[in-house]
Amino acid sequence: AEEVGGGDKEVVKEYFNNSGFQRWKKIYGETDDVNKVQLDIRLGHAKTVENVMKMLTDEGSLEGVTVCDAGCGTGCLSIPLAKQGAVVTASDISAAMVAEAEKQAREELLSGKDDGLPAPLMPKFEVKDLESLDGKYHTVVCLDVLIHYPQSKADGMIAHLASLAEKRLILSFAPKTFYYDLLKRVGELFPGPSKATRAYLHAEADVERALQKVGWRIRKRGLITTQFYFAKLVEAVPA
């Protein structure tokens, strides 16, 4: 479904407001009604979130640091960021995702708190595609979103995200290597019913080039893999 209707973005938005929302809410959740593949992806993604939190906190406290979580999904990153005192702006192209993220944030950050500590600041949630985000943030993070776009679109998205960031930009994407490309091709021979959107792999060199073009350099890299989940993580800073 590469350029159907309004192109990738419309297809992606429709997917994440409907079947994709149901599928990913389950994967990113905690319930037992997941199959083996979904459970594996849940664990892989949780590792990515953990790695990002470590990358961020290694550089110092997040108290009062402004963070833009672009393509926030159900809030898997926004919520732990808020718990660390970050001032989070979380947005997603899918209204269903934003509503779910907001609900989970209320449950985890506000209700039933009896620890006597001040309540964390609720993230500010917005339904917005990342291309139309504006403002300036100390840190911009965009996890597992680029997989929905070909490199030709990813370049512009990366440039825009970098323009919103003052100090650092963290991106994760599915790496295009010979091995993963092969795996993906094999996977495409057996299309499952819920894999409704195309997945695009990105070569690390292409992502790096897109960053360099707008004056950023990669400072840290990480790779997260489980059986069915793989993500390359990069932290970029102004060059």
Ligand code: SAM
């Ligand atoms: N970043 C979240 C995480 O790691 O938990 C969610 C990842 S999920 C695989 C991809 C998310 O990107 C979906 O919630 C989808 O709606 C969102 N998305 C896709 N294209 C987008 C765009 N152009 N702008 C903003 N969000 C987008």
